[in-house]
Amino acid sequence: MISDQIKTGVDRAPHRSLLYALGLTEEELSRPLIAVVSAQSDIIPGHVHLDKIAEAVKAGVYAAGGTPVVVPAIGVCDGIVMGHKGMHYSLASRELIADSVETLLTAHCFDGAVLIPNCDKIVPGMLMGAIRVNIPALVCSGGPMLAGHVGGKKTSLSQMFEAVGAYQAGKLDDAGLRKCEQSSCPSCGSCSGMFTANSMNCLCEALGMALPGNGSIPAPVSARIQFAKHSGMKVMELVEKNIRPRDIVTAEAFHNAITVDMALGCSTNTSLHIPAIAHEAGLTIDLKQFNEISEKTPNLCHLAPAGEHFMEELDEAGGVSAVMKELADAGLLHTELPTVTGYTVGENIAHADNRDPEVIRPLDKPYSATGGLAFLFGNIARNGCVVKRSAVAPEMRVHSCTARVFEGEEAAVKAIFGGEIRKGDIVVILYEGPKGGPGMREMLVPTSALAGMGLDKDVALITDGRFSGASRGASIGHVSPEAAAGGEIGLLRDGDIIDIDMDKYTINARVTDEEFACRRAEQKPHESWVKNGWLARYQRMVSSADEGAVLK
Structure with a gap:
């Protein structure tokens, strides 16, 4: 085990004394040490509940015979920092997060890691750091926010920002604006449309670095806690089999991720993060590759802000797996690739079912014949x-x-x-x-x-x-x-x-x-x-x- 570097031998007695100071027992030190990298904070709605996700991951790690140790990561809420000096720090924080993940995982000799991000730059930042270190790891996001409800319609943060424009144009009064701001973001979780956070959490599934459901299971529901427990259990399998991120994030895996990106209609920010993640794996993604894949990939989903569907509806329709099944049936995905489930892409999606052909359009009835980005x-x-x-x-x-x-x-x-x-x-x-x-x-x-x-x-x-x-x-x-x-x-x-x-x-x-x-x-x-x-x-x-x- 990697962690033997801080646990084993007479010369590591001082190190063990510090580990005992944490309250760890001899039995716990005999097991693999798993970093539970949690970006929990009380300033980001998408992260405020990550302490509960981390506890569930810890339970899963313990159940599978490992010793979980929670370590921190920073995060910036793009919505709160929007429109002022704070936004300069958002994208840049991705590099700080990657560096901190590298530092914590390497310096403390962890045997594996479960990454718990949720919002925009935190997802790619954690993934970049884990690929750099290349120990067994997987992503377990906090899940999307539930949609808001204003005037009998589902809403999200994007409508809230647009409400300001409507107010300035005299189309909305003070009471209407107040109703919007109090009703658009009704729960914890990453904002409820196919914005950057949910885009990246969905693409972690497509890349093979997260269990099915990572991108779509809503934050407040019990299934998200169960998902976190399963993620904690699964990392122990990765450690046992020594399956590492660079075994999974290959050129073909990025092809799959971009294909799913085009079908889902993801955020434009994926074109910043996918090349950056690939860079950590020693790969280069040319922007023209996005267009080449887009020409062959139908756009199957119109989630907010492109349409009126929200992440909870994508989940109800079958999630990312159902989208990937549609694409695989058309021969658009590499289905033989390994994933963190221990199964191939094809095996993961073999039994996926599109339960709502309006939320996930079938291949013969796409929103457009080409992908979401250009x-x-x-x-x-x-x-x-x-x-x-x-x-x-x-x-x-x-x-x-x-x-x-x-x-x-x-x-x-x-x-x-x-x-x-x-x-x-x-x-x-x-x-x-x-x-x-x-x-x-x-x-x-x-x-x-x-x-x-x-x-x-x-x-x-x-x-x-x-x-x-x-x-x-x-x-x-x-x-x-x-x-x-x-x-x-x-x-x-x-x-x-x-x-x-x-x-x-x-x-x-x-x-x-x-x-x-x-x-x-x-x-x-x-x-x-x-x-x-x-x-x-x-x-x-x-x-x-x-x-x-x-x-x-």
């Missing part, structure tokens, strides 16, 4: 940019628009709420990329403002920053190279015409290379607001969005 390339995004095509109105998929250029989110939001944006405009937000932000803030406030004001079918938005999984409409993000790295998006000016064709994966400004060269010669250097702290270090080391914004 990656566009052109003279303002030479290395690519991303849009959640499944959440875009049909009339906006191919169109031309007039640029309204802003440096930073705040200026854009002020113009939107000030009524300065007109139909046919495209709001261009600069210097929000990995370096320029730094930290690539999510632009949920401006996209929700446009949607709430009824402009999401008439106004597009493009940025070198990113979007929340809760964003909908023609929201184009991750433009690479970013403005702070000399990208052409930083050379756009008010009045430039931009042509978008999401079906042909192109985006171009009607600006010649010669004109861009002239503008570049006149451009003044952008000065970062960050002068110290670890964000300054992050800004120096972070790569571009098309590479997953990993540190180099």
Whole structure:
């Protein structure tokens, strides 16, 4: 056992004395030590209940003959930090989480690990750290929040942000806004649509790093506690058989994950996290690979914000396994791959059943013949940019628009709420990329403002920053190279015409290379607001969005 390095031999007597100080017994020290990496905190609704999940995991580990030890991980609530300085820390925190998981697992010689994340950057951060260390491990998320109910309709956090836009436009009064804010987020758990957290938790299943149900079993139900106990039991099998993350997260497994991504209509942020996770496994994911898979993969689900279904309905319909069964029946998945269940992908989904063909469309009746995401390339995004095509109105998929250029989110939001944006405009937000932000803030406030004001079918938005999984409409993000790295998006000016064709994966400004060269010669250097702290270090080391914004 790896843990023998701190438990066995005369020279480890001091180490054992410290382990006994924890209250551990000789019997417990004779068993494998399992890290239960819990991101519980009282500031994140998706994480407030993770202490209960951790206790259930511990029970499962004990039942299967291991000794569980809870260790911590940090987390940032993207919803709470949205629209202010705090959002700069969200994506960047992924690297801190990966580093802390690596540190805790390696320094304390754990034999295995159960990772308990739930929200946005915590899921990929933990997975990145576990792959780096490469000891037997699996993901056990906290599960999605139940949908809210406002005016007889199911709602989620995305409608809450859009309610602000409706209020600003005079479409909602004080009482209506108060009703929304008190009813949209009714329980613990990751926000209830196919936003980034739930996207990543679902893709952990598709990748083979979590048991079936990880992405969809609701947080408040008893089945989630049972799921956690089974996860604790299962890690002991992984330790016994020495099955490690790099045995599972192969190039073919990432192909499966991207295929499921396209079928589910996941968040655009998956295109940051999948390449970053692959990077830890020594693999490279090219953004064009997403488009190649999208061309062959039908979009089977329209969960919020793309549609009116929520995570609890996906679970009732059969969950990710039912989606994967539809895809496997069409020959779109590698079904022979190993997973943390101890069975292959095909064996895991053999008995899955699509119990609601409206929530999970069958292959002969998809929402669209192609996947949920599209990656566009052109003279303002030479290395690519991303849009959640499944959440875009049909009339906006191919169109031309007039640029309204802003440096930073705040200026854009002020113009939107000030009524300065007109139909046919495209709001261009600069210097929000990995370096320029730094930290690539999510632009949920401006996209929700446009949607709430009824402009999401008439106004597009493009940025070198990113979007929340809760964003909908023609929201184009991750433009690479970013403005702070000399990208052409930083050379756009008010009045430039931009042509978008999401079906042909192109985006171009009607600006010649010669004109861009002239503008570049006149451009003044952008000065970062960050002068110290670890964000300054992050800004120096972070790569571009098309590479997953990993540190180099």
